[in-house]
Amino acid sequence: MREFSDNKTEVIVVGGGPAGISAAITIARAGHEVVLIERGSFAGSKNVFGGAIYAQPMREIFPDFEREAPIERLNVAHKYAILSDDESTVISYRHKDVENPSYSVIRGKFDRWMAEQAKKEGVILVEETVVRELLIENEKVVGVKTELEEYFANIVILADGVNSLLAKQIGFRDTIEPKDVALSVKEVIKLNRETINERFNLADDEGCIYELFGGPMLGMLGLGFIYTNKESVSIGLGVGLDALAEKNLKPYELLDALKSHPTIAPLIKGGELLEYSAHLIPEGGYKKLPTLFGAGVMIAGDAAMMVNNLHWEGTNLAMISGKIAGETAVRALARGDFSEKMLSRYQKDLENSFVMKDLKTYRNLMDEAHKRSESFMGYYMREVNGFFKMFTTVESIPKREKFRKFIFDFVKKRNIIELFKDANSAIKLLWSILIK
Ligand SMILES: Cc1cc2nc3c(=O)[nH]c(=O)nc-3n(C[C@H](O)[C@H](O)[C@H](O)COP(=O)(O)OP(=O)(O)OC[C@H]3O[C@@H](n4cnc5c(N)ncnc54)[C@H](O)[C@@H]3O)c2cc1C
Known part of the structure; x- marks a missing residue:
């Protein structure tokens, strides 16, 4: 196993989650020296997650993971349950043998497995080490400082998760708003x-x-x-x-x-x-993406706010953004050019990928959802259950009367102005998702 002993390497990746491991393994596969620094006692030990990982992006990094990785279950049933106090309406979709399934995994085991594969492919993994700050010389990131030492590299990739204090240190983003x-x-x-x-x-x-x-x-x-x-x-x-x-x-x-x-x-x-x-x-999405690159530095995954919250997708965006950051680093190393201009290729390639396209598609989701959350996540949820209660209750009341009463109550309870605002929000959202 290679050691990181002379304090100088080609690339340092901070964070041993899906983004960091994908970036590091991409660089090692191209034959470059890369050091992956993880603060946990092992990769995955600090990670919390639902969750499901998605086969297609996983295969891009680990083609045989379905045979080798510690997978829990193959997800065949997806249930969407609309709850109110003591009722629920459940929509259920079931499939088997899909081409690109998802799997439940336990991150403590799964990230550890991914990190082991990265090590086998030449990544130098340094665990139990916290990167405290980035080292900067002449406005270029030149390395990292841990609790004990300074380490230097041509490029540093930040994949240190949602809190990314390092991105904040170099002014790539502000403190996250609640x-x-x-x-x-x-x-x-x-x-x-x-x-x-x-x-x-x-x-x-x-x-x-x-x-x-x-x-x-x-x-x-x-x-x-x-x-x-x-x-x-x-x-x-x-x-x-x-x-x-x-x-x-x-x-x-x-x-x-x-x-x-x-x-x-x-x-x-x-x-x-x-x-x-x-x-x-x-949850900031496209509108809250930080600066993604600078001289000697790129930022990927949760650290860059790359989560598609409607679809519960985060690991796939992390892995693919990490991979693209890794590919950009490989190109920069081939040219010996670590300038901001050279690394701007990272953003261009991201924009051509599903990562940026999806984040852009949902750019207005959180704004509209914040404005109308009580309507969409509260009122209408209760009304869906109210509808099924009405529909499934047998009484000696003529059905037309029941339906009319339901609609009348629905409009009355909500009031016409609120209904108009909800519809306006829904149309704006659909327009931005489907058209522009
Ligand atoms: C409850 C929950 C459920 C989720 N469910 C899903 C799901 O079902 N499917 C899905 O795709 N996504 C899901 N996500 C999102 C997903 O977990 C993240 O998007 C994904 O983990 C991002 O990967 P990452 O590598 O960018 O960051 P992380 O996985 O957070 O990894 C960052 C790593 O950096 C390390 N680190 C941080 N700071 C430092 C430092 N200074 N020095 C050294 N190391 C450092 C951390 O220890 C960590 O290992 C869920 C998230 C949560 C919280």
């Missing part, structure tokens, strides 16, 4: 394999993802989730930090409410709590 992050809390609950399969209607290593709307999230901008692992389920929720602060709510209280909802409680009944964790999720 409205641009969600606070997510999660529990891993142990259940045996047969119980999981029975409760979630699965066979063998099939998996199920629940996305949960409304209910305990109290009309705030947020979503809940359940992912099935081999012998545990991950359950959690993420809610905008601004709304939590405004309502003075504790996220674990919301999670407790979610766990005791009548639709959710039977799924986790009798399980043993294995782990509790909390983490921030970037």
